Amino acid sequence: xxxxxxxxxxxxxxxLTACGGQAASSPPSEPVGPVTDLDSLVEAAEAEGEVLLYTxxxxxxxxxxxxxxxAKYDIEVQALRLGGTDAATRFDTETSANAPSxxxxxxxxxxxxxxxxxxxxxxxxxxxxxxxLLDEVPEHLKSPDGGFSxxxxxxxxxxxxxxxxxxxxxxxxxxxxxxxxxxxxLVGTSPDASVNNLVVWGxxxxxxxxxxxxELGAQVARTYPNMVPQHEALSxxxxxxxxxxxxxxxxxxxxxxxxxxxxxxxxSVYPVIATGVSExxxxxxxxxxxxxxxxxxxxxxxxxxxAVGSFSPYDDHxxxxxxxxxxxxxxxxxxxxxxxxxxxxxx
Numbered sequence: 084x085x086x087x088x089x090x091x092x093x094x095x096x097x098x099l100t101a102c103g104g105q106a107a108s109s110p111p112s113e114p115v116g117p118v119t120d121l122d123s124l125v126e127a128a129e130a131e132g133e134v135l136l137y138t139x140x141x142x143x144x145x146x147x148x149x150x151x152x153x154a155k156y157d158i159e160v161q162a163l164r165l166g167g168t169d170a171a172t173r174f175d176t177e178t179s180a181n182a183p184s185x186x187x188x189x190x191x192x193x194x195x196x197x198x199x200x201x202x203x204x205x206x207x208x209x210x211x212x213x214x215x216l217l218d219e220v221p222e223h224l225k226s227p228d229g230g231f232s233x234x235x236x237x238x239x240x241x242x243x244x245x246x247x248x249x250x251x252x253x254x255x256x257x258x259x260x261x262x263x264x265x266x267x268x269l270v271g272t273s274p275d276a277s278v279n280n281l282v283v284w285g286x287x288x289x290x291x292x293x294x295x296x297x298e299l300g301a302q303v304a305r306t307y308p309n310m311v312p313q314h315e316a317l318s319x320x321x322x323x324x325x326x327x328x329x330x331x332x333x334x335x336x337x338x339x340x341x342x343x344x345x346x347x348x349x350x351s352v353y354p355v356i357a358t359g360v361s362e363x364x365x366x367x368x369x370x371x372x373x374x375x376x377x378x379x380x381x382x383x384x385x386x387x388x389x390a391v392g393s394f395s396p397y398d399d400h401x402x403x404x405x406x407x408x409x410x411x412x413x414x415x416x417x418x419x420x421x422x423x424x425x426x427x428x429x430x
Contacts, residue, residue: 117210118213118375119215121216121375124368124371125156125372128156128158128366128371128372129157129158131158131368131369132158132159133160134366134369134373135162135163135184135186135187135365135366136149136161136188137170137174137184137187137188137189137190138162138164138188138189138190138356139164139189139190139191139192139356140164140235140386144235144385147385147386148160148377148386150385151385152373152376152382156372156376158369158373168195174188174361178204178361183365184361186367186369186370186373187358187359187364187373187374188205188357188359189234190356190357191354191355191357193226193231193233193355193409194409194411194414196226196357197228197230197411199359200359201230203362204361204362205230205359205361207229208226208229208230208231208232208359209228211374213232213375214378217378217379222399223236223406224378226357226408227410228410230359231358232357232359232374232377232378233355233356233357233396234382234383234386234396235355235395236355236393236394236398236406237353237354238330238331238347238353238393238394239330239347239352240328240345240346240351241254241326241327241328242314242325242332242333242344242346243323243324243325243344244322244324244343245344252264253346254346254348256348257290257291257295257299257348257350258291260299261295261298261302265302265324266302268302268304268323268324269323269325269326270304270305270306270313270317270325271313271327272306272307272309272310272313272326273306273425273430274421274428275421275425276306276308276309277309278414278417279327281417281418282352282414282417283351284296285416285417285420285424286350286351287299288423288424288427290350293423293427294427296428297427297429300427300428300429301429304322305321305322310327310328310329314333314341314343318336318341318342329392330347330391330392331388331391331392334390334391334392347403351403352409353406355408356386358378359374383395
């Protein structure tokens with residue numbers, strides 16, 4: 084059965100970031116070393132019997148993951164879905180207070196997860212031994228430094244109103260958007276509305292230059308705080324195209340009868356679900372086993388659907404050639420260019 088399409092709230096958290104139960108009362112008594120044998124890990128994890136997950140996955144994907152994992156292993160998953168920055172904030176607060184918290188995170192904010200690995204709050208995945216337990220390690224499963232793993236890759240691009248835009252007018256490149264046909268017909272979110280937005284505009288700045296960003300910014304009639312009101316306006320006809328969008332979100336809107344369609348343009352940002360294991364995990368073996376499951380093709384298939392632009396790292400033949408997990412250095416560089424980009428954008 085096809086999983087439900089990803090929700091508007093999750094779309095906002097993916098493109099604008101950066102989703103119950105209670106944990107046990109005390110951290111593990113001793114550190115867990117690298118895993119060398121899957122059978123031994125399963126035995127230790129099932130002895131713990133439970134694991135607490137904080138996630139940005141949609142409810143449908145979260146439930147699919149939990150059901151598949153619990154069917155495979157005798158472990159109860161307590162999953163808490165938190166949107167936006169709520170999961171990171173809660174994990175930080177609990178960790179700082181030395182209070183019980185998540186055993187494992189699966190978040191849309193890859194920068195936060197990478198920073199948490201760097202600070203020691205999350206275990207570096209390269210040091211867990213989990214990659215060595217896989218039959219295959221896809222190119223896109225690891226973050227640039229291997230500190231966290233990826234279970235979902237989202238296709239982003241531009242949305243358009245099919246009542247206003249004919250199939251022959253659909254843009255095939257960012258440069259096409261400078262055509263006078265689109266003057267005052269574009270809507271979007273400001274480049275500084277989110278880190279991901281800033282990276283997209285930074286990539287356009289790098290690829291085409293400041294003058295291009297100025298000309299494209301001049302084509303944008305209105306900006307919105309996030310992609311949800313932006314798409315509401317687009318579907319109502321208050322604009323012909325919307326920057327930025329995601330295919331899964333548009334597929335959901337189409338199922339609701341909205342006159343919207345999606346087109347992918349490169350360069351692009353590809354939001355991901357990044358997974359990390361807590362250094363203080365109260366169920367460290369169960370956390371590692373769940374992380375391992377989310378690294379396997381079986382596990383990634385529970386939270387992805389290529390038909391709607393939600394890819395597994397194992398979908399190598401479908402993932403666009405320009406896909407890259409954004410590195411911490413790139414995030415920092417584009418944040419350093421914020422004023423430069425905004426000045427060029429001119430809004």
